Structures are given as C-alpha cells and as structure tokens.
Amino acid sequence: MRSKGKKVTILGMSTALALILSYLESLIPYYFGVPGMKLGLPNLAVVLLLLMGDPVGALIVNLLRIVLSGFLFGSLYGILFSIAGALVSFGMMLLLWRSRRFGASGISIGGGTAHNLGQLMIAAWVVRTPGILYYAPALIAAGALTGFVIGIAAGASLPAIRSVYDKEKL
Secondary structure, eight states: OOOHHHHHHHHHHHHHHHHHHHHHHHHOOOOOSSTTOOOOTTHHHHHHHHHTTOHHHHHHHHHHHHHHHHHHHSOHHHHHHHHHHHHHHHHHHHHHHHHTOOOHHHHHHHHHHHHHHHHHHHHHHHHTOGGGGGGHHHHHHHHHHHHHHHHHHHHHHHHHHHHHHHTTOO
C-alpha cells in the first residue's frame, strides 16, 4: 500500500464488499443437512487482500466483517463461532500464501476447510461432546468445495483488481 489514505480506502471497500456478500449469503435459502454450513462468500474479500499482499489488511477486514455482519444479520453465538473459524482459517491461508506453493484456489480451499474444522472444534468444546465431530467429513468436503469456488472467483477477479490498483486510480 502506497499511502495511508489509499490503504484505508481499500480496506473500507473490502469490508463493504464482505458485508454485501454476507448479506447476500444470508438471503440464500439452503440447508445441506449440517447445521451452520454456509457458502463463505464474504471470504472472497479476505482472499483477494491476501493475494494482493496485505495479510494484515485481510485479517482486519475478516474480523470487522464478522463482527459487523454478526450484529446486522446474525447473533452473538454466530460471531463467536465465526471468529473462531476465521482465526483458524486465516492462519491456514497465511501459511499457504507464504509458502508460495499455492494459488488462489489452494489457499481458499485450505481456508474453507480450516474454518469449518475450527468451528467444529469450538462446537465440540461448547456442547462438551466429541460426538459432534462426526460432522467433520461433511464439513471438510463442504469447505473444500466452497473454498474452490471462492478461489476460482478470486483468481478470476485478481487481474482486474491489480490493474486498477497498479494504475493508482483509487
């Protein structure tokens, strides 16, 4: 990021994008048989910031969108579970990004599966039963599938975003 004003602008726009995607996700009527399973659309903004080389900004946007969308469209429990999943997910995506061995889809798949596993671990702790871990295979598959789709979207939109960013039109 070249200037503080530009960084604040990009983070604000990314947070707005994540909130819009959170709202759109809340409107999609789906149920896949596993409580709490979501598509992960807001993670697109986080993955894009990470791929643009701003891991601190990605973490800030991730946490801001969880808290804001939780208060707007969810609940306190939703915020707590989302933060737990987001921190595990972000840690995984950061490791994969820093390894320089994975593209957008690989990073996003890692994040999606880690997010679901992080939430599952918190759920097992809250309900104090390991039986909930039977959801793990379904959640891993769902995280991989949705992570792949988000990764494809991030990879496809990254060149256009880089083009605008590099021309300093923001």
